[in-house]
Amino acid sequence: MYTWDELETMLHQCSRCALSQSRNLPVMGRGSHKASIMLVAEAPGAQEDQQGLPFVGPAGRVLDILLASANLTRQDVYITNIIKCHPPGNRDPKPEEQNACMPFLRCETALLRPPVIVCLGRIAAQKLIDPHFKIMRQHGTWVERKGYWMTAVYHPSFILRDPSRLEETKKDFQSVIRKLQEIEDSKYPL
Numbered sequence: 001m002y003t004w005d006e007l008e009t010m011l012h013q014c015s016r017c018a019l020s021q022s023r024n025l026p027v028m029g030r031g032s033h034k035a036s037i038m039l040v041a042e043a044p045g046a047q048e049d050q051q052g053l054p055f056v057g058p059a060g061r062v063l064d065i066l067l068a069s070a071n072l073t074r075q076d077v078y079i080t081n082i083i084k085c086h087p088p089g090n091r092d093p094k095p096e097e098q099n100a101c102m103p104f105l106r107c108e109t110a111l112l113r114p115p116v117i118v119c120l121g122r123i124a125a126q127k128l129i130d131p132h133f134k135i136m137r138q139h140g141t142w143v144e145r146k147g148y149w150m151t152a153v154y155h156p157s158f159i160l161r162d163p164s165r166l167e168e169t170k171k172d173f174q175s176v177i178r179k180l181q182e183i184e185d186s187k188y189p190l
């Protein structure tokens, strides 16, 4: 098992896919290394590529609003992406890029062992929950996989384009807190 520092060093040296040629900075996950909630989006955007940090642009401000609606801050969660390098033109990550980068996400998950994983958007949900996941119909639903409780919510960038989705996504975030409480209660049934 690698340490967090070793993982970040390997990330900066990574050339497992062609995005290593076009990226400015790879974007390692950020947040608490003791978090019970891991948020996983699809890929860094252009501003993230410049700063090497996840969710620093307008979508990051939406994410902060969603976290606040569940009484959470970035220090309470760990935020990462399926792929760690920005795809040019903000295109969707290709399957081969996702596959090449998955070992980093697996290592982050193994280090964190979060009881709850929240996919931000369709692409993360289709990679981690179900290849046929329909985000419009299935957001806010829960499945258990290998001891992790997983759900998906709309990506903050989608909410920027359609602000009418904000309130239902706040409810989905609030359900994350309820799920954590259920998990905690199930450990102590009496």
Ligand code: SF4
Residues within 6 Å of the ligand: 011, 014, 015, 016, 017, 018, 019, 020, 026, 083, 084, 085, 097, 100, 101
């Ligand atoms: S996207 Fe992932 S696999 Fe591809 S170069 Fe970046 S860190 Fe490596």
